[in-house]
Amino acid sequence: MSNIFTQDDSPVSVDTLTESYSESWEGVQGIEQSSAFIQFMASDDLIWVVLGVSLIIWFILLFFIIRVDKKVSRLEKAVEESGKQESSGSDKEIQDNQSAS
Amino acid sequence: MTLVVILGFSIRIPQIDILEQTARNLFLHVPMWFTMMVAFAMAFYFSIRYLNDEQMKWDRKAETATAVGLVFGICGLLTGSLWARFTWGTWWTFAEPRMNLSALAMLIFVAYFILRTAFSDEEKRAKISAVYNIFGVTTIPFLLYIIPRQLPSLHPGAEGNPAFSEITAPELRIIFYPAVIGFIGIAIWLMDIVNRYKKVKELTESRI
Numbered sequence: 001m002s003n004i005f006t007q008d009d010s011p012v013s014v015d016t017l018t019e020s021y022s023e024s025w026e027g028v029q030g031i032e033q034s035s036a037f038i039q040f041m042a043s044d045d046l047i048w049v050v051l052g053v054s055l056i057i058w059f060i061l062l063f064f065i066i067r068v069d070k071k072v073s074r075l076e077k078a079v080e081e082s083g084k085q086e087s088s089g090s091d092k093e094i095q096d097n098q099s100a101s
Numbered sequence: 102m103t104l105v106v107i108l109g110f111s112i113r114i115p116q117i118d119i120l121e122q123t124a125r126n127l128f129l130h131v132p133m134w135f136t137m138m139v140a141f142a143m144a145f146y147f148s149i150r151y152l153n154d155e156q157m158k159w160d161r162k163a164e165t166a167t168a169v170g171l172v173f174g175i176c177g178l179l180t181g182s183l184w185a186r187f188t189w190g191t192w193w194t195f196a197e198p199r200m201n202l203s204a205l206a207m208l209i210f211v212a213y214f215i216l217r218t219a220f221s222d223e224e225k226r227a228k229i230s231a232v233y234n235i236f237g238v239t240t241i242p243f244l245l246y247i248i249p250r251q252l253p254s255l256h257p258g259a260e261g262n263p264a265f266s267e268i269t270a271p272e273l274r275i276i277f278y279p280a281v282i283g284f285i286g287i288a289i290w291l292m293d294i295v296n297r298y299k300k301v302k303e304l305t306e307s308r309i
Contacts, residue, residue: 049187053129053180060176061287064169068295075302082305 128277130184132284133177134203138241139285140170140292141210145238148231157303160227163234164217165295169288171210178204199249199256206244209237 144166151159181200186192195201216233220226249256 049184050129052183056179056183057129057133057176060172060179061291064172064291068291068298072298075298075305079305082308 128280130177130180131277132281133173133180134245135281136284136288137170137174137177138245140166140173140288141238141241143292144170144234148234148238151227151231152235155224155228157223157227158300160231161299161303162292162296163231165292165299167210167213167234168295169292171207171214172291173284173288174203174207174210178207197256199245202244202248206241209240213237 144163147159147163147166151163181203182192185194185197185200189197193200213230213233217226217230220229
């Protein structure tokens with residue numbers, strides 16, 4: 001476990017900005033005065049931050065996949081309509097396909 | 102490639118159960134950037150291939166790789182911002198070069214897609230965006246590796262210190278490397294899906 005804590009400490013050991021910017025780095029110290037959300041996120045060894053990070057990745061990837069899915073279903077519709085149009089062959093449906101795709 | 106993705110999923114899921122504190126963000130935040138680098142490197146390769154033999158398939162692949170890379174880059178920025186709030190005490194700081202330069206890199210690739218929409222002629226669009234992409238990807242190592250290493254930074258790896266090799270515990274590495282491979286696998290899988298979609302779309306459009 002001690003090895004894991006060195007990972008936490010490492011940004012501090014290379015932090016040359018703390019002296020000059022210490023007033024702007026007080027978020028962690030002043031956590032008691034901040035909002036309930038921030039307090040909740042900072043509880044339990046910051047595990048909720050890890051949860052938040054994984055949720056951000058998950059939702060962005062999910063959003064991307066859903067977007068691709070929507071495009072695929074639009075394409076599917078266009079393919080189905082073009083199949084219908086081959087059998088009936090009306091001009092209106094050809095126009096519809098072109099506007100859909 | 103399916104094997105890589107299955108490997109990525111099956112290895113990454115048990116890790117999340119043992120996550121205890123923010124040091125474990127290493128498995129999530131850092132592979133985002135690695136994946137983005139790989140995606141942009143692939144986009145670079147495909148752009149060069151396009152300029153070589155001018156087949157639309159290379160342009161499609163370059164666009165997809167850039168899109169996936171941008172998605173992972175945005176993931177990296179947002180996760181980094183959340184992580185920074187609870188370790189450095191701020192959502193965003195202009196004193197941190199790596200943070201701002203990676204945001205700049207994201208803007209370069211957003212501009213790539215804006216550039217693409219500016220052309221209606223397909224070949225012209227493909228050619229100019231391939232050239233732009235080659236320039237854009239060339240800036241990435243400078244923005245994300247060289248300049249941040251010269252400047253004082255809160256990220257590990259500032260001022261010439263080794264970012265990863267000495268300060269990372271060996272237990273973390275066992276999980277970190279499969280996580281990197283897993284995320285890269287997911288990225289390649291996403292690219293493959295989008296490429297197949299674009300190919301089918303092109304086929305149906307040419308048939309209509």
